[in-house]
Amino acid sequence: MKKAIKSSFGIFLLLFTNSIIGHAQSRPPNFIVIFADDLGYGDLSCYGNPTILTPNLDRMAAEGMRFTQFYVGAGICTPSRSALLTGRLAIRTGIHAGARGTPSVFGIHSASGLPLKEITIAEMLKTRGYATGIIGKWHLGHLPQFLPRKQGFDYWFGIPYSNDMGKITTTRFDPENPTATAPRADAPPLPLYRNDSVIEEEPDQHFLTKRYTEEAIKFIRSNKGKPFFLYYANNFPHVPLYASLAFEGKSKRGLYGDVVAELDWSVGQVLKTLRELNIDKNTLVIFTSDNGPWLTQLDHGGSAGMLYGGKHSTYEGGMREPAIFWWPGKIKAGIISSALATTMDFLPTFERLSKATMPKDLILDGMDISDLLFSKKDKVRDLVYYYFNADLYAVRKGPWKAHFTTHTGFSKEAPVTYQIPLLYNLEVDPSEKYNVAKQHPDIVEDIRKEYERQKAIIPAPPELIKMLPGKKSGNESGNEH
Numbered sequence: 001m002k003k004a005i006k007s008s009f010g011i012f013l014l015l016f017t018n019s020i021i022g023h024a025q026s027r028p029p030n031f032i033v034i035f036a037d038d039l040g041y042g043d044l045s046c047y048g049n050p051t052i053l054t055p056n057l058d059r060m061a062a063e064g065m066r067f068t069q070f071y072v073g074a075g076i077c078t079p080s081r082s083a084l085l086t087g088r089l090a091i092r093t094g095i096h097a098g099a100r101g102t103p104s105v106f107g108i109h110s111a112s113g114l115p116l117k118e119i120t121i122a123e124m125l126k127t128r129g130y131a132t133g134i135i136g137k138w139h140l141g142h143l144p145q146f147l148p149r150k151q152g153f154d155y156w157f158g159i160p161y162s163n164d165m166g167k168i169t170t171t172r173f174d175p176e177n178p179t180a181t182a183p184r185a186d187a188p189p190l191p192l193y194r195n196d197s198v199i200e201e202e203p204d205q206h207f208l209t210k211r212y213t214e215e216a217i218k219f220i221r222s223n224k225g226k227p228f229f230l231y232y233a234n235n236f237p238h239v240p241l242y243a244s245l246a247f248e249g250k251s252k253r254g255l256y257g258d259v260v261a262e263l264d265w266s267v268g269q270v271l272k273t274l275r276e277l278n279i280d281k282n283t284l285v286i287f288t289s290d291n292g293p294w295l296t297q298l299d300h301g302g303s304a305g306m307l308y309g310g311k312h313s314t315y316e317g318g319m320r321e322p323a324i325f326w327w328p329g330k331i332k333a334g335i336i337s338s339a340l341a342t343t344m345d346f347l348p349t350f351e352r353l354s355k356a357t358m359p360k361d362l363i364l365d366g367m368d369i370s371d372l373l374f375s376k377k378d379k380v381r382d383l384v385y386y387y388f389n390a391d392l393y394a395v396r397k398g399p400w401k402a403h404f405t406t407h408t409g410f411s412k413e414a415p416v417t418y419q420i421p422l423l424y425n426l427e428v429d430p431s432e433k434y435n436v437a438k439q440h441p442d443i444v445e446d447i448r449k450e451y452e453r454q455k456a457i458i459p460a461p462p463e464l465i466k467m468l469p470g471k472k473s474g475n476e477s478g479n480e481h
Contacts, residue, residue: 028128028227028354030283034267037137037238040293042305043260047322051252052260056268057287064326065335065373071342071384072291075311075318078105078139080290085120087347087366091458093118096390106141108165108187113141121347122152122229128356131223135216136233149196157194157215163235166190166202205242208235213266217273224277234263239300256300281329288323296410308432312409314386314393316432331373340381345369390460395451399427402447
């Protein structure tokens with residue numbers, strides 16, 4: 001009798017174990033996107049920074065895939081974030097502010113936000129039963145109808161816009177007194193939200209990364225038993241800079257280095273939690289940033305390394321970002337990829353991996369890069385478009401980039417247009433120093449066709465054409481910088 005019971009229990013245990021294994025194998029993967037703010041291509045030690053130490057991100061890169069030619073959807077915050085969450089260029093979604101007389105990002109008095117008709121990654125994944133959460137900065141509309149929980153997120157802890165948009169802070173950097181803040185009479189106090197309610201005003205930003213980290217870990221632990229999507233959009237290293245006492249004054253790079261080091265620590269805590277919960281092998285984690293460094297902030301801004309330009313420009317320094325993909329057992333360790341990829345690729349990649357479905361008639365600008373991540377292909381896309389507000393300024397095709405219009409970030413100078421676009425071979429000249437348009441007229445014309453084709457597909461909105469800053473004629477083939 002005991003033998004029969006033991007035998008029956010053994011069969012039950014075997015079936016139960018097989019069921020659990022089968023469930024684990026069939027369960028969709030978790031996705032975590034960690035999105036820094038204003039971090040430059042050259043701000044991590046695994047991307048060559050000599051004094052900012054980022055051991056956790058370095059380990060993440062060593063255990064996963066590090067991209068060297070990875071792009072965001074725009075060179076400034078709001079349109080970059082909309083591109084990531086929708087897989088679509090901002091000009092398609094209407095997030096292309098910045099014409100004369102309007103702010104280039106949503107601000108404290110903006111009356112609009114990401115259109116509710118747009119489908120975000122969170123909304124897509126909810127159709128597959130995902131728990132969805134955002135920790136940190138939103139910046140896609142601060143009015144109640146545009147907040148994250150109206151865009152597919154179950155949970156939000158964070159700030160609706162940049163950390164300099166509160167009453168007591170400012171981005172007017174003073175080199176003589178870099179830690180100074182100035183009151184803003186037109187601004188309400190900086191709000192900290194939990195879901196749809198403001199829980200604090202003007203939170204102490206020294207502890208913001210620590211609190212974000214705690215909330216991210218709490219979300220992961222609370223949802224470990226089901227598939228989840230966590231969008232962790234830290235407000236730093238956007239100015240004003242704050243680091244906790246554990247990091248302040250520790251970096252050779254000064255306060256900016258302290259802030260990046262704490263961000264690196266935060267990433268390490270997230271990865272550590274995944275390992276402790278034994279869900280690391282079913283979780284794809286991505287680290288990147290929204291745009292390049294804010295160069296006008298001097299040593300309170302970051303570095304684009306060898307790349308030219310920074311935030312609010314269509315030079316490489318404004319839109320090429322560090323990007324690390326980590327998925328133990330799925331993504332091979334130590335891979336350095338020079339393939340072209342963008343944040344808009346996240347949505348179609350998650351769509352395939354989760355087996356979610358998007359409307360067939362919806363036009364996406366992103367591409368599924370899962371074969372790239374799993375080393376089945378070494379190239380997925382050949383074209384990258386560089387938009388400044390509603391205008392297409394440059395096009396990259398393969399190694400070649402043609403600038404049809406240029407504008408230095410936050411410059412008061414008018415944009416410059418070129419009858420013969422500036423041409424750079426980015427694989428030879430990533431710093432965009434040597435214009436070779438005269439030597440390669442055939443390549444110039446080939447990219448011009450791509451430029452005209454893209455403008456025909458997505459024309460600039462008529463209501464903005466007259467509002468865009470005036471342009472002056474530039475050199476036909478000379479270097480612009």
